[in-house]
Amino acid sequence: MKRDREMTQQTTLNALPIGASGRVTAVKGNSRITRRILEMGIIPGVHVQLIKSAPFDDPIEVSVRGYSLAMRRSEAAAIEVAL
């Protein structure tokens, strides 16, 4: 990720490199999955870190609010993050 620009970089949780962290800006969608993601504490403003991905690169482990949450990359793609 380029850091030479002043503006904060917008990306999705899915696209974060391993070990990188960011602040959630939005969770897209309005399905049951969206709701469950929010209820697990991933809401705008919260700090998330991508810890690792599983052997076949999916799912991923995300650290949020001091605990670890595993999710599929397809689910993480709906979570927008600012670096």
Added chain:
Amino acid sequence: MANSAAHSLTIALAGNPNAGKTTLFNALTGLKQKVANYPGVTVERKTGRWQLNGNAADLIDLPGLYSLDATSLDEQIARSVITGEQKGVKRPDVVVAVVDATNLERNLYVVTQLFDFKIPVVVALTMIDVFEKLDHQINVEKLAHMLKTPVVAINAKTGRGIKELAQEVRKASELSESKAPVFDDADETSGPHAKIFARYSFIAKAVQESTRHNDTPKLRISHKIDKVLTHKFFGLLILVAVLLVVFQAIFSWATVPMDLLEQGFGGLSALVKENMPPGILTDLISDGIIAGVGGVVVFLPQILLLFLFISLLEDTGYMARAAFLMDKLMSKVGLHGKAFLPLVSSFACAIPGIMATRTIENRRDRFATIMVAPFMSCSARLPVYTLMIAAFFAGQTVFGFISVAAVLMLAMYTLGIVVAVIVAFILKRTVLKAPPPPFLMELPDYRLPNLRTVLQNMLTRAWLFLKRAGTVILAISILLWALMYFPRDIAPTQSAATETGQTVAPNGEPAPAEDVVKESEQLKHSFAGKLGHTIEPVIEPLGFDWKIGVALIASFAAREVLVSTLSIIYNVGKDADAESTTLVSAIRDAKRDDGRPVWTPLTALTLMVFFVLAMQCMSTLAVVRRETNSWLWPLFMFGYMTVIAYAAAFLTYQGGRLLGYG
């Protein structure tokens, strides 16, 4: 709720999974607890009695929840218990919310939802010792003040805070109304999720005011462990190693108690024969009930061991890691990562495997897993494979050094897996069609297993299996026995012979069945023998004669019964095992009416294929009935598996003949 002192309180225990709810429940109730299901669903209902400052209170352990939004079955049940809508459960006077201090914010989410029900809540704060070990600090009074709710720090193992918890619960039960904030009126017009945001901002403030976090937190121990256990390469290697240990235990350690049980039931059966007057009742008890139930109970050591390992893996937190490692592979078939361990367990026995699918939240995912679990070659199929290989493929090799026996064994296991994958794929696109459910799964911190929780879990599950499957197993055992026992050709009194088995005729008793030939003759002329003749045209295209048909019918009790039934039918005596040379040569020598041999290597192979795929196990069907809560699913399972098994066996036999074998 002003209560008189005599009024017996009802208290519910709620909270996130892994928050320490079960440990607290055990500490409060001791051994006085009951496990059952909520009527009509397979959500576990755990209740016990809590000695609350002298008065016993009813304690209900609600399923572990992240939310009370009622999207999953667990959540619906918990919600209806709290609102008092759940039939047969009194509306709780107080809810004790178990909250993990190391994971405060997410744990408090469901607490703020409890507030909305305007029910008195007492927060039981667990894992404080762990929290403080991480150099964090928490001010319990401050947290209580912020939440406007009593908070008690507890440690179920040392007993810390249990007394105070009881006091607070009693006090809360006497309050006319709770002062806790309610989020019912959060403005949802500003967005569909405004309420969730409102809860979390309230929680964030409460947590910020009451805790002080160490700025340079130590790397969590779980993360260190996970560097190895969920490593892309070593993680998979360790998963395989864990499974190897489990299977080693099941296939070698379990054989000792299994042999003992087998001898025990054999002895009991003989004892009944010796000490009761000869007659139908004696035969029913010794050959029908004791032998039939014994045939299932023999597998109990394996089932118990498997439950032990599953409970252990769940309690330590490894289960979630296994699901994490395998989800990608499982999702290709349309199954959840959590389906992996139940399916692997099914290689030992499908029963614990099927019961372990309860951790899969989505009903369709869970049912698809249950439906394919019996395709995994379980230990009861081994004697069948062993017998067939011993009779027709022993000592043969391919390319001079690979044993045919090993190749065949591998082929049978692979066949089961391949068919399971295909069936799961089809089911998830037809009968159990559903959008992919969220995977979202907490990876809880590793912890040392609580021996008591693990053992209790194991025993509860084993007991549930025996209790619920027991009646079905007993009924089918008696039915199968009657099929093979009646009519008595030695006492051809029409009246006693043609009855369905309810009549206990005291007269015209046959000689003791020690005579092997007589036993064999009896079986041939029994209803089962006739049934064998009846289905012969159907199984003829598979290369099976009516005698094999009888064995197929009998082995519905449990697959390994095929071996003893063949022994009886070939006059070898029922005690021959799968490697018995007399049984092997009897099978090789068996002739059809026209003098052709019944068995060829192709017939043996066909029978093995049939056994990989056919639903020849009444215990599994009984458990599926219990776990799906309907007869529809076990019947569907029996039906489609039999069709697949027949088709595969047909292709094997007829294909083999076209190629010039057999």
